[in-house]
Amino acid sequence: MKIFLAQQNYHIGNFEYNAKKIIDAITAAKAQQADIIVFSEMSVCGYPARDFVEFNDFINKCYATIETIKEHTENIGVLIGSPARNAIKEGKDLFNAAFFLYNKKILAEVHKTCLPTYDVFDEYRYFEPAYDWNIVDFKGKKLAITICEDIWNLGDNPLYRICPMDELMKHKPDLMLNLSASPFDYTHNEDRKAICKANVLKYKIPLVYCNAVGSQTEIVFDGASLVFDKYGNLCKQLPMFAEALESVKINDDGTCVESIIETVDVLPNEELNPNVLDYDLNINEIYDALVLGIKDYFKKMGFAKAILGSSGGIDSAVTLAIACDALGADNVRAVLMPSPYSTEHSVNDAVALSENLKNTYDIIKIKDVYESFLQTLKPTFNDLPFSIAEENIQSRTRGNLLMAIANKFGYVLLNTSNKSELATGYGTLYGDMAGGLGVLGDCYKMQVYALANYINRDKEIIPVNIITKAPSAELRPDQKDSDSLPDYSVLDKILYQYIERRQGPQEIKTQGFDAALVDRTLKMVNNNEYKRNQFCPIIRVSSKAFGVGRRMPIVGRYLN
Secondary structure, rough: OEEEEOOOOOOOOOHHHHHHHHHHHHHHHHHOOOOOEEEOOOOOOOOOOOHHHHHHHHHHHHHHHHHHOOOOOOEEEEEEEEEOOOOOOOOOEEEEEEEEEEOOOOEEEEOOOOOOOOOOOOOOEEEEEOOOOEEEEEOOOEEEEEEOOOOOOOOOOOOOOOOOOHHHHHHHHOOEEEEOOOOOOOOOEEEEHHHHHHHHHHHOOOOOEEEEEEEEEEEEEEEEOEEEEEOOOEEEEEEEEOOEEEEEEEOOOOOOOOOOOOOOOOOHHHHHHHOOOOHHHHHHHHHHHHHHHHHHHHHHOOOOOOEEOOOOOOHHHHHHHHHHHOOOOEEEEEEEOOOOOEEEEEEHHHHHHHHHHHHEEOOOOOHHHHHHHHHHHHHOOOOOOOOHHHHHHHHHHHHHHHHHHHHHHHHEEEEEEOHHHHHHHHOOOOOOOOOOOOOOOOHHHHHHHHHHHHHHHOOOOOOOHHHHHHOOOOOOOOHHHHOOOOHHHHHHHHHHHOOOOOOHHHHHHHHHHOHHHHHHHHHHHHOOOOHHHOOOOOOOOOOOOOOEEEEEOOOOOOOO
8 A cells, every 4th residue: 555644834724725735745646646645633724723613614614625625536545634523512512533535525534532631732622532433444454543642642641541542453453544743842753753663563553644844833843754564663754844745655464665764762762861951952953943933933924024132142143043044144134232231242243143144234222222211210210229120221122122123124023032031030021022933932041052053063153252151131230140040051950840840849959959049940930920921922842831831820839
């Protein structure tokens, strides 16, 4: 049986666009005598559609698109994903479904059983779990069709008392076909392969796993679709972060015509232990995810040009380099806004960076604007000593200037804050926290340095001085980040334990961290939830990013 995997980048709610991509892939597969072509989860409407699925008109368009696609299925089985109405009317109105089309008919409709309700997922809000499980007979083969669920270990959740593959195995299927929309995080790729192999070894039949690719606001889907033969050998892997249309031939005995490309461990490699923060771990994949995140956000929103503040610091430098890669240097504008406390070398470094990248840049000194604010506020400030208020005036002045230029010329402001700063509240609301998209908001400070070194892997793009100098906001004389924050190499590890691993204060202290430092760090994180609640969308590259995947009470108190 010749099966094509269509790893495609969809646009949520853009039905004509999605349908054209799907039909073009079907046409290409038919030209190569494919038996089946498999698309990813919710391919008809894009994933995650969230509250769009609550609109009856949206569901009508899903069905109309399926009808359009159905007309192109002569002599080829087509497996697509879409919401489906619940005809029984027990429970919720919709299923997360897969439609198997053949010869202009709907041959089968399959419903997802295990609906994820963790991190960025909230499927139980919208969909009813499946209540029956049947194989699809096609060209003498029994197909077990599942939707993402059997690729992941969801059995411990009481919602998932029924494993759909266990039910389907009662019908003795020959092949597993899985439609997926599995988001990227930098520990996930090897884990995914290991779990896929574990499923194959359990059921002893081949697996064709088609994953979505592309960025949907904060969530990046990395593709990397997989094919395993019945012995658990990886026979095909599609590229990460790119669309692809590739075929595999599966023999009647459950082996693949393609040669084995990799031996996958059932358990992930120890080097990918998610309990440990490794700053360099898969840094190339993080970089590619951020590039795709920017590129798709702009393309799907209809934006063309970006602007950002370039300070001569590591965060803005890395953001600028990634933005130029994603959008092209001609479409990125950097604004250097030195204050009375900015050092000359910071300005020179920022200029050198833009000249290396060949992007447009402006130098706008904020001294006069800043002093005008101080003069206006002088009667109210009543000669009180210099404090964070004066520091934040500089940051908000920069934010206002950036937004003014963005409004005048149609730019979107990219935010340059990193995860360490956002976690601890080391940022100014309506100042350096302004922006339409957070590029580094899911990268800890030490990961930002790793990204800088990756960007410079072939030649110096980011000036070395930016990488080696002590980080500073330069909002007062001789200021350093270390005046307000613990050393990033220690801080990031504490934050990782608290945010990604959800370890409590006592658990973190038992790992050898200073008790007072742990208490201080967690207090900063909890006290600054109100700031993060007002932040822009962040491109997700970790297993627990700020935003939709981390929902904490603003007024909560949790320390020990």
